[in-house]
Amino acid sequence: MHSPINTEQQLLAALAAGQRGATEQLYQQNYHIISGWLIKNGGSAADAADLFQEAMVVLFGKAQDTSFRLTCSIGTYLFAVSKHLWYKKLQKQHKEPVYLLENTGQDDEDEGAGYEEDVNVHEEREAHYDQLDSALDQVGEPCRSILKAYYHHDKSMQEIAADFGYTNPDNAKTQKYKCLARLRKLFYTVQAK
């Protein structure tokens, strides 16, 4: 176990690297706040888990850029992003009619203003990854499994060579490059659609 990380910037860096300790710490500090808010506002516990995960992924995405600096605390950021994601989800589900009477739309626009861009970037990236995944599903075996093992499951070329029966890592690597070439073709056709 890591000892608690003290500064928020260190915490962010650890989060960006995908460290479990940092992620757990952020979960413990923030999950109950967001889930409490959501349940008070008509969401379920399952909604809360999804929403928190999505907000964490937005933060994770932002933190990948080492020059990223928060202008508020991580907690405030996660809460604001969560609210924004939730309102967006509601809007999508309902196309508004139920809320016509009450929808002034003013105060949450003010609140979400700084985070809207982050959420939009996140959604674009998600769409991009979805396209990538659907290209990957079409790439055929053994390519699909090899690429998944290397990129999704973070396996080394040695492990992959052993798992897929290649005589040495270099052969596996050559195969991986062939697979990438095939994926590229598929991906740019998917994108063109």
Add this chain to the structure above:
Amino acid sequence: MSQNKSTWELAEAYIASSLSQGEVGELNARLASDIEFANEFNEAANLIRSMEGNGKQKRFRSMLRDIHEKQTAGKVIKKGLNIVLPAHFWRTAAVAATVAILTSTITIWSLKPRLNKSESQYNNISREVKDIKKVQAQQQATQNQLIQKVNKNIPAPPPSDVKYTGTGFALTNDGYFVTAYHVISDEDSVYIQDHDGDYYKAFLVNFNAEADVAILKVEKKNFRFSKGEIPYVFANSKAGLGSQIYTLGYPKDDMVYNEGYISAKNGFQGNELQYTLALPAGHGQSGSPVIDGKGNLLGLLTAVGSQNEANTYAVSSKALLELLHTIPNANSLHLPRTNKLAHLSRESQIEKMQPYTFSVKVYKK
């Protein structure tokens, strides 16, 4: 030597920053001089970056799920608080909704606007006319008054503000019509505004608050909704699950068309006098006719579900006909008997429906 490496190998090494200084220099020179190679290299590098980013994010997501499961394991998960309203409390619900509406205009700055009604699973969809709408309605009323003064000799609506609006549709051509009871429940006066923008005063004939149906009549003598006969007929029995339906209503000043299907044979909490519909509906559409593709009138819209269940509820024509039989001169009413819509296209059906579907405006002094 980078010339001997494949584009993929180069791109991978470049992203991992594992190229030597000499190799980077060589690569840059080649990228600058060979456009074809540069394109290929960029595509390769972008794809590898995306694959790495996607993989990293997937691992992060699965770690988060794992943390969540471990943290919540053994804890009782609190469920969202839902207040369920018994079916016979509709009238109370309608009143409560009204109170909530009024309250929300006051507390709107302290409460999150789209969410504060989530306790109620059931929202009546009459429309309270808010300030901006009031101004619009007044303007329109004034415009109409002017036009009416010039053209016709029809009484103009009272000067007091429109309180609620709903939708109504004709029961007989000589002025009997139907709307949802909650639309007109606390009326001082009710007017209908027909497709041409003319106002007609109406009075309440009978109602069933529990079923949320009201029958009204236009006061004017020798009134006709339109020259022809009413083109739809009232269904005697309930239509089946999955029937395609549509509705016409006035959530705003123009008539709005929506279509959907019957998603459950009974309504809110199994209410047998209702249907559950998968149909988008908004405030102001209470009382809108629900018609199947063949011109059978199946019911009228009464309420929409809360945000968690995107259902719309309609009172069945059966409840409407039952109420109709309780009015004293029921036998002398000429209900439409011929279905003139059955073989028409949807567009023509709507056109035929227009004179018989109108906005219901409720005024309060």
